Amino acid sequence: MSTLRFYAVKESLNRPPVQIEENERRSEIFGRNVFNETAMRQYLTQDSFRSVMDAIEKGTKIDRNLADHISTGMKEWAISRGATHYTHWFQPLTGATAEKHDAFFQTLENGHAIEKFGGTQLVQQEPDASSFPSGGIRNTFETRGYTAWDPTSPAFIYGTTLCIPTVFVSYTGEALDYKTPLLRSLQAVDQAATEVAKYFDKNVTKVNTTLGWEQEYFLVDSAMAASRPDITLAGRTLLGHTAAKGQQLDDHYFGSIPSRVLNYMRHLERECLLLGIPVKTRHNEVAPSQYELAPIFEETNLAVDHNSLLMDLMQKIAEKHHFKVLFHEKPFAGVNGSGKHNNWSLVTNTGVNLLSPSSTPTKNLQFLTFFINTIKAVNEYESLLRASIASAGNDYRLGANEAPPAIMSIFVGTQLTQVLDELEKVAPGKLTPQEKTDLKLNVVGKIPEILLDNTDRNRTSPFAFTGNKFEFRAVGSTANCANPITVLNTIVAKQLRDFKTRVDYLRKENKMKKDDAIFNVLREYIKDSKRIRFEGDGYGEAWEIEAKKRGLSNFKNTPEALRAKVDKKAVELFEKMKILSRVEIEARHAIELEEYTMRVQIEGRILGDIARNHIIPTAIQYQNILLDNVQGLKNIYGPDFKQYGTEQMLLIEEISKHIASINKAITEMIEARKVANRITDLEDKAFAYCNAVKPFFDVIRYHCDKLELLVDDELWPMTKYRELLFLK
Ligand code: ADP
Ligand code: MG
Secondary structure (H helix, E strand, O other): OOHHHHHHHHHHHOOOOOOOOOOOOHHHHOOOOEOOHHHHHHHOOHHHHHHHHHHHHHOOOOOHHHHHHHHHHHHHHHHHOOOOEEEEEEOEOOOOOEOOOEEOEEEOOOOOEEEOOOHHHHHEEOOOOOOOOOOOHHHHOOOOEEEEEOOOOOOEEEOOEEEEEEEEEEOOOOEOEOHHHHHHHHHHHHHHHHHHHOOOOOOOOOEEEEEEEEEEEEEEEHHHHHOOHHHHHHOOOOOOOOOOOOOOOOOOOOOOOOHHHHHHHHHHHHHHHHOOOOEEEEEEOOOOOEEEEEEOOEEHHHHHHHHHHHHHHHHHHHHHOOEEEEOOOOOOOOOOOOEEEEEEEEEEOOOOEOOOOOOOHHHHHHHHHHHHHHHHHHHHOHHHHHHOOOOOOHHHOOOOOOOOOOOOOEEOOHHHHHHHHHHHHOOOOOOOHHHHHHHHHHHHHHHHHHHHOOOOOOOOOOEEEOOOOEEEOOOEOOOOOHHHHHHHHHHHHHHHHHHHHHHHHHHHHOOOOHHHHHHHHHHHHHHHOHHHEOOOOOOOHHHHHHHHHOOOOOOOOHHHHHHHHOOHHHHHHHHHOOOOOHHHHHHHHHHHHHHHHHHHHHHHHHHHHHHHHHHHHHHHHHHHHHHHHHHHHHHHHHHHHHHHHHHHHHHHHHHHHHHHHHHHHHHHHHHHHHHHHOOOOHHHHHHHHHHHHOHHHHHHHHHHHHHHHHOOOOOOOOOOHHHHHHOO
């Protein structure tokens, strides 16, 4: 066994349990490190408090003078809780969160020092942002990037640093982060959905979207993770034969959580609660060493911030427990990968979930309106939605018979399908009073009872209605939720806007009553968007064929999928809804293509190195042992040695063949990489990496994994799957 592997296994077996303190009630510590309403009431003047609340509730601007008061209050609160530094916390397009800490501390001319944090520091900062991806925006416009305070997400203390959630924009106002377009999309949904909700309730003045994510992840011992260059550098294994036991017994899912892992989870949950992340569920997932953490859903902007913060926190806490968290969508071959289900709904300022059926026919017509409009929106923009979840990692998951396919479709369940079918049958035009009563009582009015026993949950659907929300399941585990949710918000906003225009038209031009007009438009929409509804097995090959007939897209790799983000339809949508300008769209596309290319490039290099520097030398070492053995047999038995040495000689040959195949594939892969690197067009380059470089990964891996089965376990240099996944 190589020293590193030996050390890793030994370390992980000898880990003492990490004791954690947990003596407070969860409700007591919740939000203790957040500058929330309670803290603001205590530390802010009445005026300052009101102005922050108005900014949160109504989106009003905060007066510059008040910002000075707010910053002072915020600083006092933060210092009282042990903070020494502050930072603008933002989510650049690298996928990680960014922060640059500054001390509150400032020296005075008289040699003394004070703690200072003014309104200016709160409201705007100019981080040295030149190395964040901008897709060329800052090169063409201005080199500077600004962070600006987002009062709708409360400041929090992380370690000893006061973190102020901010947007990150270029000098000329282009978004350079995930949050800016998300906030724009929230505004678009608010406007469009409020208008439509007013058909049913005049008191509605604001509509928000809610998000409840479910984060899947793998936990491996940190020493074992460190023993593998692929995990260290790429966050996943690039080779490794599957263990004799995988997930076939289904004994991990919801099974008892190992105590070392449980300690980690409890520690993590405590830290989450302090930061106001309302974590609720934890359980084992399907694959060995795979787990899930889910919070109670929240308003979307906050939920997105909380997920980004959580991912950072998870890794930090894991270090204390000698674990490494693998967020990658496919860290291990042969067992399930990880996703991040995004549960999404719409909620009014009056507290009504617009996607929740209720007990009155009027409320249910409201439910159907939002339900059907969402279906229509997804139908119109299915390829854009697919593009919103495209990444090098997610390519390994989508369509891999364990995760949703790369085809977007919606599952609504048998009962709601029946309701939609009934509605579709209604004759166009005005409804007679009898028809309307019938419809309201027998179709619309029946929905709540129907849903109670609508428990058939189709796990193979990428986008499913689950009782009172839609669940977007195709999102990858490393994704920033803002990316898919911005698209979802935008297409639904656009759809609701169109709906309103159409209903108002029918009321005005065809003199229809409001309900008649709504029924008519919904019926049209049900007809128009039938192709997106699919209740069957999304993993089956039959669905691929059927989906193709229906004209649904099925993009299996990222460069292909991403095209839908920059096509005419997408640009029109984003510009019209004021979410992203053409410049911003193209910049993002460039960043995503580059990111894809770099990931494949890095993985190719790592795999080549491991195969040539670790695997082949080990295989030769073992082959030499076999050669010695054969030589020895020959010395003793002379010409008769074959009787005893045949198997060894076959092994020697087999090893040589695998070595040759690996070497050949690596040489060809390097050539393909050289060709790809000469391409200047970003899209062509990404395609070259996808189609000409990546295919070698499977070939190289195949032969390395075969060697793993042949070579003496004592010699094998790489920590094995059975150790990574099963030792704890
Ligand atoms: P699953 O069966 O997919 O694991 P769970 O019950 O574990 O489903 O998760 C449901 C998720 O949906 C939770 O994260 C929860 O916060 C979220 N959720 C519930 N209601 C809403 C809602 N109205 N809006 C957004 N998310 C919601
Ligand atoms: Mg789920």
